[in-house]
Amino acid sequence: MTTSLRTPPNHTVLQVGPLKPSLERTLSENYGALVLPDEASERGAFLSTHGPEVTAVVTSGRSGVDADLMRALPHLGAVVNFGVGYDTTDVDAAAERGVGVSNTPDVLTDCVADTAVGLMIDVMRQFSAADRYVRAGRWPADGNYPLTHQVSNRRVGIIGLGRIGSAIAKRLTAFGCTISYHNRSQKADSPYAYVDSPAALARGVDVLVVAAAGGDGTRRLVDAEVIDALGSSGYLINIARGSVVDEAALVDALTNGRLAGAGLDVFTDEPNVPEELLALDNVVLLPHVGSGTVETRAAMEQLTLDNLDEFLRNGRLLTPVVEPAMAV
Template structure:
């Protein structure tokens, strides 16, 4: 397809290669320069013609960039997380924001379960043990811990949290959860605070959305409540956990282990975690399958197409204020 003449699309930050190619070839999208002086020159010359931005949770759009795009109507986000975009500023300006929910739920939930099994059973550590030639030299790998029939707490019982709960219920796990509000018609026990939830469970899984409202929600007190026999799994956002407190607890043996797909300052991972066999580290691959990323790309383009055609979005988290006519 081709973009209507009175619309202009801007790519902000790196995206999936095929999506970048489609944006460039089919929509005539420009790429926002990274160099500050080049960026300022681009925005001064072209900012007024931009009506739609395509970005991801890795980069997002802040209020300063919105200010430089006076005719911006929509921010189309590749991914379910959009905490790097200032949604309050977008809403105040009448700028719509969309994301790609649902299509990545299964893969992220699978990742959470995989991390839980891996960190509790020590599979990655066992693999390293074999590869290092330690099995014949040192004997059997140390015993680990059972996953089935354990108590699991989930922080954030949204789409992904619910999918995790469903999977771990099949393992015979007793599920409880903390949410901003108690959910009706779910078979899981509601706990009113993260601290109390951590105190009750063997495994604490973080599935809450990122953003200012959940910044360091899992703090030193929560980690302390989980305790030296507890495991923490995070597939949400690194910002939801006080990473300094988490690292200290792991290094000092005040936490049994952690499975982490997200970090506070990606792609940088705390050096202190690198040598710990009771920590599984993944490079933010929760939705990283061919099938899911293709579905995310398709939904991103559907949102962009719908905005360019009608001024609406397919999966809005903030509705555009004014319809755009092509």
């Protein structure tokens, strides 16, 4: 059976970087999408041949579209991101060129917020470490596992009180936690206390949760000063982007006892994780699975395709972070 293409005439879709396998199949079978070669040596010839055809790119936060690639796609109108993060796409260059950029907000909020709370519980109660203790046969040999720390009724600071940060706050309020936050600007309707700097926020809490967007504006926002302000009894949870935290400073604090622990779903150079963290029982390490549920990934895939369809039909995006210049 021949699959009919959904791409309107005069439109070519380009896949940049790996995507969810079912999304890749749909882009290939239903949209006739081209795939940008992984090898840099092959890209020049590919872009010379196909670059002028491309009007829409589908990518993810892992790959994105930089300014150089945009210049090689002179008729590009939209970058459609699978995922909420889009810091690997040069949004300033996109805005200058009239290229729209979309992401998939809301549909992953609950699962990422659940992950943040799960990491907080795990690192403070050391459930993963206790599981390893049992599996290694240490319970009968060495006795009961050492005491850990209570999660409920803690002071929690959240950096980035957007959709995900607010969902985390709502969950932790049910745990009896006192919530404060730092944002680019104070939220007038927020029931939580606003703190005007990350360091000041860290100084007044037991747990610091990083939920800020990635990108140059937040790069190393959580630096050595913030980590030291959190202190040797404090915990850091990061479900945002690895770039938001100064990873070298974090590793130094954890290995030298200046931080009680960390729960990390994201890293600076994924999939590479600092080797120093691998042996620490007070650190929980996840392979960037915050939104990694069947339900959420299916919803993300559908919203990605809905954004692509809307752009191809009407020159608009359903969930833009940068608006396209005009209808096409």
